[in-house]
Amino acid sequence: MTSTTGTRPLDGIRVADFSWFGAGPIAGRTLADFGADVIRVESEARVDGLRLAQPQKPGKSGYNVCAYFNNFNADKRSFLLNMSAEGSREVALRLIERSDIFLSNLTPRMFERWGLTYEELCEVKPDIIAAYQPMQGLTGPHRDFLGFGAVLTPTTGISHLSGDPERKPVGVGTNYPDYAVNPGHTIVAILAALRHRRRTGQGQRIELAQIESVAATMGPALLDYTANGVNQIRKGNQSSWMCPHGIYRCADDPSGRERWIAIAVGDDAQWESLCTVAAGTSFASDDRFGTLLGRRRTEDELNAQVSDWTTSFDAASLAIQLQSVGVAASLVHDAEDMCEHDDHLAERGFYEYLDHPETDISLYDGPIVKLHDTPGYLASAAPLFGEHTFEVATEVLGYSAEEVAEFAASGVLS
Amino acid sequence: MGHDKLSAMAPTALDGVRILDLTSEMGHYCGKLLADLGADVIKVEPPGGEPSRARAPFWNGEPGRETSLRFWYFNANKRSATVDLGQFDGRWLFGQLVKTADIVIEAWTAAERSELAEHGVDPDAYMEAQPSLIWVSITGFGLDGPKSGWQVTDLIAQAASGIATLAGYPDGSPMRIAGNQAYIVAGISAAQGALLALLQAEATGRGQRVETSMQEALSICQETAHLQWDFQGTSRQRIGEQHRIPGIGTYKTRDGYIYSMVGIPGFGAPWSALVEWMEEEGQAEDLTDPPYAETFASLNMRMLMDPEEQAKFASIFARVQDVLTRFYASKTSMELYEQGQSRRLLLGQVATPADIGDSKHLAAREWWLEFDQPTKLGSDDAHLRFPGPPYRMSATPTSIRRPAPQIGEHNQEVWVDEVGIPAEDLIAFAGEGAV
Numbered sequence: 001m002t003s004t005t006g007t008r009p010l011d012g013i014r015v016a017d018f019s020w021f022g023a024g025p026i027a028g029r030t031l032a033d034f035g036a037d038v039i040r041v042e043s044e045a046r047v048d049g050l051r052l053a054q055p056q057k058p059g060k061s062g063y064n065v066c067a068y069f070n071n072f073n074a075d076k077r078s079f080l081l082n083m084s085a086e087g088s089r090e091v092a093l094r095l096i097e098r099s100d101i102f103l104s105n106l107t108p109r110m111f112e113r114w115g116l117t118y119e120e121l122c123e124v125k126p127d128i129i130a131a132y133q134p135m136q137g138l139t140g141p142h143r144d145f146l147g148f149g150a151v152l153t154p155t156t157g158i159s160h161l162s163g164d165p166e167r168k169p170v171g172v173g174t175n176y177p178d179y180a181v182n183p184g185h186t187i188v189a190i191l192a193a194l195r196h197r198r199r200t201g202q203g204q205r206i207e208l209a210q211i212e213s214v215a216a217t218m219g220p221a222l223l224d225y226t227a228n229g230v231n232q233i234r235k236g237n238q239s240s241w242m243c244p245h246g247i248y249r250c251a252d253d254p255s256g257r258e259r260w261i262a263i264a265v266g267d268d269a270q271w272e273s274l275c276t277v278a279a280g281t282s283f284a285s286d287d288r289f290g291t292l293l294g295r296r297r298t299e300d301e302l303n304a305q306v307s308d309w310t311t312s313f314d315a316a317s318l319a320i321q322l323q324s325v326g327v328a329a330s331l332v333h334d335a336e337d338m339c340e341h342d343d344h345l346a347e348r349g350f351y352e353y354l355d356h357p358e359t360d361i362s363l364y365d366g367p368i369v370k371l372h373d374t375p376g377y378l379a380s381a382a383p384l385f386g387e388h389t390f391e392v393a394t395e396v397l398g399y400s401a402e403e404v405a406e407f408a409a410s411g412v413l414s
Numbered sequence: 415m416g417h418d419k420l421s422a423m424a425p426t427a428l429d430g431v432r433i434l435d436l437t438s439e440m441g442h443y444c445g446k447l448l449a450d451l452g453a454d455v456i457k458v459e460p461p462g463g464e465p466s467r468a469r470a471p472f473w474n475g476e477p478g479r480e481t482s483l484r485f486w487y488f489n490a491n492k493r494s495a496t497v498d499l500g501q502f503d504g505r506w507l508f509g510q511l512v513k514t515a516d517i518v519i520e521a522w523t524a525a526e527r528s529e530l531a532e533h534g535v536d537p538d539a540y541m542e543a544q545p546s547l548i549w550v551s552i553t554g555f556g557l558d559g560p561k562s563g564w565q566v567t568d569l570i571a572q573a574a575s576g577i578a579t580l581a582g583y584p585d586g587s588p589m590r591i592a593g594n595q596a597y598i599v600a601g602i603s604a605a606q607g608a609l610l611a612l613l614q615a616e617a618t619g620r621g622q623r624v625e626t627s628m629q630e631a632l633s634i635c636q637e638t639a640h641l642q643w644d645f646q647g648t649s650r651q652r653i654g655e656q657h658r659i660p661g662i663g664t665y666k667t668r669d670g671y672i673y674s675m676v677g678i679p680g681f682g683a684p685w686s687a688l689v690e691w692m693e694e695e696g697q698a699e700d701l702t703d704p705p706y707a708e709t710f711a712s713l714n715m716r717m718l719m720d721p722e723e724q725a726k727f728a729s730i731f732a733r734v735q736d737v738l739t740r741f742y743a744s745k746t747s748m749e750l751y752e753q754g755q756s757r758r759l760l761l762g763q764v765a766t767p768a769d770i771g772d773s774k775h776l777a778a779r780e781w782w783l784e785f786d787q788p789t790k791l792g793s794d795d796a797h798l799r800f801p802g803p804p805y806r807m808s809a810t811p812t813s814i815r816r817p818a819p820q821i822g823e824h825n826q827e828v829w830v831d832e833v834g835i836p837a838e839d840l841i842a843f844a845g846e847g848a849v
Contacts, residue, residue, distance in 0.1 A: 049680060053638075054638065055642040055644075055645040058645060067638065067645055068637075118808070136775060137806075139778070140776075140778045140779040141775050142755070142775040146681075146682050146755065146758060147760065147762060150673070150762075151673060151675060153762075154673040155751075155762045155764075155765050156770070157766065157767055158593065159671075159764050160764050160765060160766050160767075162592040163581065163583075164582070164586060167583065167586075168655070169671055169764050170654050170663070171664070172580070172581040172589070173580035173581045173652050173653065173654075174577070174581075174637040176595075176635055179635040180599040180603070180631065180634055181602065184602035184603065185602060186805070188447055188451075188602060188804075188805075189804075191610060191613065192427035192428060192609060193807060193809075195428065196427045196809060198613075198616070199429075200425075203809070204809035204810065205807075205808040206806070207808075208805040209805075211776075212776070212779075212781055212804060213804035213805065215776075215781075215801060216803060216804040217593050217595065217598045218592070218593045218767070218770075219484075219487035219488070220483055220593075221471075221592070222801045223798070225767040225768050225770075226800075227473060228483075231766050232471075232767055236589070237569060237587070237589065240471075241469065241470070242567065247587045249587070260579075260587060260588055262572075262573035262574075264569045323564045326565060327565065328569075329565075330564075330573045331573070332578050332579050333573065333574055333575065334579045334639070334649040334650075335636065335640045335642060338576045338636065338640050338643070342574075343560055344556075345559075347560060348630075350633070362641075362644055362645070363641060363643075366630070368603050369604065369610070369624065369631065370556070370625040370626070370627070371610060371624055372622050372623040372624070372625065373614075373620065374610075
């Protein structure tokens with residue numbers, strides 16, 4: 001496990017996190033990892049769906065036991081504020097006035113209704129850095145379309161371009177864009193805006209249209225269309241230049257669990273190295289496969305032969321053997337491999353195990369980038385629902401205990 | 415934000431930041447993000463050009479070192495200076511160049527990294543001489559640990575990070591997500607690290623090393639798989655289209671596919687809104703009859719997720735699936751997407767690159783950037799309609815200030831004008847192949 005004390009680059013920065021579900025809170029989580037005081041605004045009137053999703057701690061129920069939520073919200077403070085209650089906007093604006101960054105993945109309709117547009121935020125905090133993550137952007141004919149990761153995967157071309165060309169494009173099994181691409185781009189923009197603010201005193205609005213953020217990752221395929229008129233289609237695990245390049249079945253483990261190996265051969269020297277490991281197979285001595293061109297011409301046949309060869313091996317051992325001669329290969333990891341059997345991840349201490357009042361010691365992703373001198377870390381597990389409402393209202397917002405009681409009674413802080 | 419020509423007017427967020435980008439396709443998205451934000455990013459390449467210059471797709475389908483659309487996409491806004499780090503003089507020149515930089519980004523293999531360090535291209539040595547320097551390493555598995563010496567590619571990183579196993583069909587092999595997403599995510603992670611280190615360095619004068627492991631950066635895309643393992647001791651499997659109840663999944667349309675996510679409580683308009691639409695079009699058949707209407711009026715999470723629960727409704731689901739499949743097949747993907755969304759139904763077009771290229775929404779938002787890209791000698795410039803940025807910043811807009819560089823295009827200005835190598839020395843260095 002990494003350290004849990006020490007200077008971090010975002011010490012002293014406060015984030016008013018009005019986001020929910022995945023892409024927004026994950027951006028907030030990275031800011032928290034690197035030192036920001038992230039105040040996650042929640043409400044009983046509008047509970048984050050992830051608090052009620054799976055997986056939940058066995059035998060427990062309620063708002064505080066879902067790892068999906070907890071993982072993305074570690075090291076934040078949970079502050080209850082019901083934006084539908086009369087008087088709530090005043091509290092929201094006070095929080096924003098005392099923050100450096102405003103974060104939201106609400107639909108434009110929603111933050112307009114709440115009176116939290118950039119222009120309105122600037123009235124109380126002229127140098128705010130306001131990051132909005134609307135699905136389709138703040139303008140355009142599809143502005144009010146609904147969606148999240150599961151819908152973005154198809155609408156940005158990822159589904160069409162991923163998987164087996166002979167079968168339906170069913171997506172990639174997860175809400176992929178929500179986890180690294182959209183939160184990651186958001187953080188890059190926020191950090192750049194922080195630098196600009198330090199140098200000039202000027203804040204700004206960041207508009208991350210999620211559809212654009214994901215489409216930007218598909219640049220070469222999009223250019224192939226706009227420049228050449230070529231409309232690419234998915235091609236499974238095939239590469240445009242490496243061969244063989246695929247995922248091959250290995251021997252099942254003793255419990256009958258399917259095991260697979262990924263192999264990527266970039267040049268003829270690596271092919272020769274692979275053939276030393278596969279000495280005695282028919283493909284190892286087949287001259288047709290000696291050159292990249294030859295391998296590409298016979299790719300289906302070659303893949304079938306490689307697949308026949310791997311099928312009797314233990315995938316993890318074969319990957320180690322191939323890597324030892326310089327061939328890129330890896331066991332296809334499932335969750336058990338990631339959490340239990342990858343000595344490398346374990347030695348690096350990537351996963352963090354944090355104690356939490358309701359889920360006990362449980363697993364969290366570590367920071368996704370490593371700074372050697374001022375590393376990120378998780379100072380605390382996920383907050384309980386509303387755990388810090390009083391603390392934030394008094395210490396950050398400066399309300400008296402009586403005022404807090406009034407807000408609570410009128411449903412504002414709930 | 416449309417661009418008829420290259421622009422260089424607005425202030426940028428990374429004004430005055432100088433970056434040396436030594437990467438190829440594994441790392442070039444990091445430099446692209448920072449270059450688009452205004453940093454002066456110099457691609458430091460070997461004299462023949464770096465390998466991704468030879469990667470498809472190509473302009474007009476013509477392979478060559480100055481025609482790769484992939485290279486152009488990831489390297490616009492960068493300058494190119496060549497240097498051979500395999501030669502003593504090349505390494506000396508590089509050392510001079512590092513002195514002018516704030517950030518160095520490399521994606522070397524462990525073997526390259528240690529061999530270069532032995533010859534003096536050593537991050538620690540540079541940083542000792544230049545304490546504010548930031549050195550970013552983009553790696554497959556990190557700088558330490560038993561797999562730090564492993565070879566990596568996009569496919570290998572996706573396999574090793576727990577995401578390939580979730581993609582694809584249960585009766586097929588694990589699948590890679592398109593678009594070299596391991597390189598993309600590593601680039602985003604490294605850009606975050608570089609900027610965090612820059613904020614720290616500008617506040618304290620101290621730079622530091624930054625390290626991205628593709629395996630770790632991508633592993634967060636496992637969604638809940640690792641969390642489920644921690645809580646329940648079971649590994650999530652790829653499900654393809656298994657256990658999907660009607661309304662949820664990928665359906666064939668008149669001209670392609672639509673992704674439909676109708677019926678999950680709290681996500682968009684309810685199932686009844688879909689049946690109402692089908693009825694208006696005269697295609698609801700018997701779905702308004704009580705057994706169907708009532709079943710779908712009472713959809714709950716168990717029915718959505720539990721195969722045993724779903725089995726109880728097998729015949730109802732089969733009939734509904736049938737009618738719905740016919741309905742979706744009768745319209746184009748765009749009709750379904752727009753008409754469905756106008757009813758607040760969670761539908762998404764399974765878009766092809768052409769659908770995105772022709773999207774009236776992106777066009778109305780002026781997402782695409784247009785400019786001329788020089789190609790190989792003797793050819794006309796390519797007029798490009800170039801994918802736009804991932805975000806819009808109101809005070810420091812990103813822009814394309816220059817097209818992707820040709821090999822060594824900026825040798826003169828970088829080595830002579832900026833590093834201060836006498837012009838006649840540069841000619842000599844070029845003669846021996848150092849630049």
